[in-house]
Amino acid sequence: MVLGWNFGDGHLHDEQLIASVQSQCGFEPGELRCIMVESQPLHRQIMLWRIHDAATGELGRGEIAIADLRQLQPWSFDLPGGAAQREGA
Secondary structure, eight states: OOSSSOOSSOTTOSHHHHHHHHHHHOOOTTTSEEEEEOOOOTTOOEEEEEEEETTTEEEEEEEEEHHHHHHTOSOOSOOGGGOOOOTTO
C-alpha cells in the first residue's frame, strides 16, 4: 500500500496520487491500473467510475445504475450496459 493504510472511501486515491507514484516507479503501460468508484450520491441511483493507467492516463469513465449493480450480486463478470469489460473477455 502506497500510503501505509486505507482511508476507506478513497481519500487521496486519485489521479494526482497515481501521477506521483508513476514519477517514482515508472510503470509500463498496463502495469498499474486504478479503478476508482465514487460513493453513491444522495438521492441519485447511480455511481460514477473511472479507470486510469499510471503510464498512459485515463482509459475510461462512466456511470452505472445501482439497480444494475444489484443484479450482479453476489458477483458476476457479465456487466450491464457495457459499463466495462474484463481484458480478454
